[in-house]
Structures are given as structure tokens and as C-alpha cells.
Amino acid sequence: MNPSRRPLIAGNWKMFNGGRAGVELAEACVAFARDLPGVDVVIAPPYTALAAVADTIDGSPVALAAQNLYPKDQGPFTGEISGPMLEECGCTWVIVGHSERRQIFGETDAFVAEKTSAALAHDLLPIVCVGETLQQREAGETLRVVKQQIDAFLDVIARTPKAVAIAYEPVWAIGTGKTAGPTEAEEVHAAIRSWLEKKDADLAKRTRILYGGSVKADNAAALLACPNVDGALVGGASLDAGSFGAIARAARRPS
Ligand code: PEP
Numbered sequence: 001m002n003p004s005r006r007p008l009i010a011g012n013w014k015m016f017n018g019g020r021a022g023v024e025l026a027e028a029c030v031a032f033a034r035d036l037p038g039v040d041v042v043i044a045p046p047y048t049a050l051a052a053v054a055d056t057i058d059g060s061p062v063a064l065a066a067q068n069l070y071p072k073d074q075g076p077f078t079g080e081i082s083g084p085m086l087e088e089c090g091c092t093w094v095i096v097g098h099s100e101r102r103q104i105f106g107e108t109d110a111f112v113a114e115k116t117s118a119a120l121a122h123d124l125l126p127i128v129c130v131g132e133t134l135q136q137r138e139a140g141e142t143l144r145v146v147k148q149q150i151d152a153f154l155d156v157i158a159r160t161p162k163a164v165a166i167a168y169e170p171v172w173a174i175g176t177g178k179t180a181g182p183t184e185a186e187e188v189h190a191a192i193r194s195w196l197e198k199k200d201a202d203l204a205k206r207t208r209i210l211y212g213g214s215v216k217a218d219n220a221a222a223l224l225a226c227p228n229v230d231g232a233l234v235g236g237a238s239l240d241a242g243s244f245g246a247i248a249r250a251a252r253r254p255s
Pocket of ligand 1: 233
């Protein structure tokens, strides 16, 4: 692993813990993150908890992410939240193109690229999600599908020196308890690294590629030991500070 790619463990709380429970979970994350100076810990609460969680983690090593953004600064977009609003709430990261947004809300590759660009324009580092469905995997189309998703935003991330993160999240592994094995995950992560390298050697060096899909305390170490797995995007297990902390501890590198 390149030493500049510090392990990054991000928790996607989805539509859970929007109020007081979010603050309590954030407090517990701060407590374990203080003992993990070599690991970047990011939490992504729902919008309604962002401001309160920002206060809770202020001055701690935990960083705040939003789960989504709209790619315009302001305007008549009822129900949407913009990059400047997220920045004002204390976010430094934003998840973009999660498969639930692609599948349930019909987000296209082009829209995901637009959101990636908007995030970068506003000092929000995007965690851009890609991944194939079970049907696509079974048809042997995994690498083609993931490459197509990445090609849509490759120019956007190559024109900035900022270090974005890409999360490879096979759709069939999200919330299902099924995980890609380390060999399956590493195959896709290595392919992603090679596409970045082809575009720009420094882009490949600075981009962290996270694995996501039913990461738990008991499978994290094997996945995180893969040479091209730089961290994890964790859904269900991030709702429990004990499990999330154990995953973050598994990401520690020997000093
Ligand atoms: C996710 O929501 O990004 C995710 C990976 O969920 P889970 O860990 O629950 O599969």
C-alpha cells in the first residue's frame, strides 16, 4: 500500500439515527477514534442530525459526511440540499452515487459525475460509489460495468489535486450479509487502480479505494489486508459503535 493512502473507514447511517440517537452514536465514535491516530474515521448521519453531530465531533478526529447533495448551489429544488449548505453544517465529505440512490431514485452516471464535480467545487471530498448487480456479476460483466461508472467521473477527479475516495460496493453485497471475498474485492480494486493509473499516475496514488458491502467486525481484517483496499464504507455495522470501532481498529497499519 502507498503510505499516502491512510486507511479510511466511513459509516453510512442511511435513514437511521436522525436525532438524539445520532448524537449518542457520534459520541461513541469520537471515543474510539481518539485511540486510532492512523485511521481516518468519517460518519454520515441523515441530514436532520448533521448540525448536532457536527457540534458533537467538533475538535475530534472524526469527520462529517453527508449522504448526498444536489449539484446546484441554491434554487427551486424542493427537498434538496446543496454543497454550500453541507459545508455550512460542517461536512467535509459527501457520499455520491450510492447504489440505493442509483437504484431507488434513478440516478444516472452523468448525474453522479455532476454531483462529484459540485462536491469538489465546494470543498467537500466525495466518496463516489460504484458496483455491479448480482445479474451483472453472474453475466461476467463486473469489470465492464464498474469501468463504465468510473469513466463517467474520471475526468472530474483527474482535474483536481484533491484526494477523493471511490467505494467499490457490489450491489448484491449491500445489506444482504453477503460479502465479496478478499480475492473478489481485490480483483476489482486492482482494476480500478489500473484505470486511474492509466489516466494519471498521481491520481492512482492519491485516490483511496474503499470496499463496501456487509463489512462487519469479523470480515473486515481480511478485506482491509488486500493491497488495493484502502478502507471501508460501512452501512449496517456503522450503527453500532462497538462494531464500527472494531472495523476501524482492523484498518490500522503497522507503524
Ligand atoms: C452501504 O450502505 O454503503 C453499505 C455498504 O451497507 P452494508 O454495510 O449494510 O452492506
